[in-house]
Amino acid sequence: MITNNGMQKTQRRFAMFKHLATASSLALATFGTAHAGSLVEPVVVSPPTAVYLDPGRDWSGFYAGVNGDLGSLNNGGPNISYYGYGVHGGYLADMGDFVVGGEVSYEYTTVDLAAPNDTWHRIGGDLILGYDAGDFMPHVTAGVAGLRQTAAGGTWEMGWSAGAGASVMMSDNIMLTGRYRYTRYDNLAGGVNAHAGKLMISFRF
Numbered sequence: 001m002i003t004n005n006g007m008q009k010t011q012r013r014f015a016m017f018k019h020l021a022t023a024s025s026l027a028l029a030t031f032g033t034a035h036a037g038s039l040v041e042p043v044v045v046s047p048p049t050a051v052y053l054d055p056g057r058d059w060s061g062f063y064a065g066v067n068g069d070l071g072s073l074n075n076g077g078p079n080i081s082y083y084g085y086g087v088h089g090g091y092l093a094d095m096g097d098f099v100v101g102g103e104v105s106y107e108y109t110t111v112d113l114a115a116p117n118d119t120w121h122r123i124g125g126d127l128i129l130g131y132d133a134g135d136f137m138p139h140v141t142a143g144v145a146g147l148r149q150t151a152a153g154g155t156w157e158m159g160w161s162a163g164a165g166a167s168v169m170m171s172d173n174i175m176l177t178g179r180y181r182y183t184r185y186d187n188l189a190g191g192v193n194a195h196a197g198k199l200m201i202s203f204r205f
Helices: 004-038
Strands: 061-074 080-094 098-111 119-131 136-149 157-169 174-185 192-204
Touching (some): 061 098, 061 174, 080 119, 098 136, 136 174
Antiparallel strands (some): 061 080, 098 119, 119 136, 136 157
């Protein structure tokens, strides 16, 4: 026969087991949630990729080289052809979109005239204004020039010049230039016009 005292003990034991079961369930649920959260892979944030901007060609620097000329002279009569070769040197400063510079040159010229009037010395100094188009630079020039016969007694005749052309960077150190040049000598043989095509190979340093 179960007494009231026995019933109360049984109820207390049942309540204790019930509390233990509830606590165990809560603990398992908490552990499962924490464990599941630990399985989520962390988000890796990649550093921003550096963007390299190509600064383009820098035309600044000194240069020197050799050149050949082919042209004609005219003082109101038939054209007189000539050819020449020489050396040149200069400096360019790249200002961004534009390039400015200066150039000096010497040429030994052979003119289609009877000796001793067939060979001449020419010196020149030009200012250069160009447009920076990468490895290609169209440009204009303006300057002064002097011309003298190689024969004894020859004197320097001064004139002014203007031209236009284009330079191409063949490599970091080699520059190729083609240019048209007009020179006017007012005091030579009543006024002489000289037209020339010029091909230049320059070494940059």
